[in-house]
Amino acid sequence: MATVARIPIIDISSDVQDEAQVAKELVEAAIEHGFIYIKNTGRNIPVATVDAAFDLKLFKAPLEEKQKCTIQQNNRGWSAMQYETLDPGNQRVGDFKEAFNFGEFINGKAQQPIPETIAEHESQISAFRDLCYDMCLKINTLLGIGLKIDPPSFFTSAHLRSEGPSGTILRLLYYPPLTSTTASAAEDVRAGAHSDYGSMTMLFRLAGQAGLEILTRDNTWAPVPVLPPGTADDPAPPILVNIGDLLSYWTNGLLRSTVHRVVFPGNKGSLVEGETDREPRYSIAYFCHPVGTMPLMPVPSERVRAFAGAGAEAVKGNPYAERKVLTANEHLHMRLKASYLQLYKDKDKE
């Protein structure tokens, strides 16, 4: 049995008088692990809403329907099996997954083609995306308070839709079981090792479905159980939040953008008890991005300044410190180009 990642579980739905304490815990977890389980009480996002999103039969839609929505350079649409390669330097073939990216909705309407099969659920998807947005703002606010940024609303303001478009994406994911792929469990992966491109990600998973691993501080891979100890009786599995590259940039690497991947753990001996990779796996990720024109400069926080003062350690903590990226949009474009080799190659020829 695998040694699982030890990630704190935090309840952010508690009363306002606990805000400073919750904010502190959140920041410490974001610094130490870069991953945080948010206890699912159903108060931020109703459990039925998450269930309904998992019930969408998007991936069962006819191939032609999905193909009509093929992913574009705006990062919206359907990414076919093995189309994306998250770790091109180390993968011999693309990720064994299908994905569908939803960009912004306006008045409940998608601003991109969506498969006919799910058309009747368009406003439901929009509402779910809105709930994720609200929760993401709440976490950004807590991080601002916990880091004592001046003003504490710094991150939240940077994410306000009213300030302009962002690269935010709600993504449905489907990973087939090992047995229905041509994958080699030892060599191939369902999603290559990567850090996330946005400011933070909220991940919804289903009990029993194995696969997610994080690279720990001692450079070993550790599985991330869907149901960590103490959560089995909650209304739904915790929502897994992880820090992305942009919050890491903004804090000089103090907040950790942790590398993770999705594997077939069965043959590696890294299965978590009660989970399997012999069944289909579904997950939903909300990739929270700031307004695209936002510059990624270190935030006004004493703690961030002190960490940057640590010099080499700060640079080591932020593998992206060398990159001279100015805005959130420029960063996103650079990362997409690296993982959708075909999409950008095809388009460059046009």
Ligand SMILES: O=C(O)CCC(=O)C(=O)O
């Ligand atoms: O499906 C998962 O568990 C994680 C997916 C992921 O890391 C991603 O899409 O960035």
Ligand SMILES: [Fe+2]
């Ligand atoms: Fe990820």
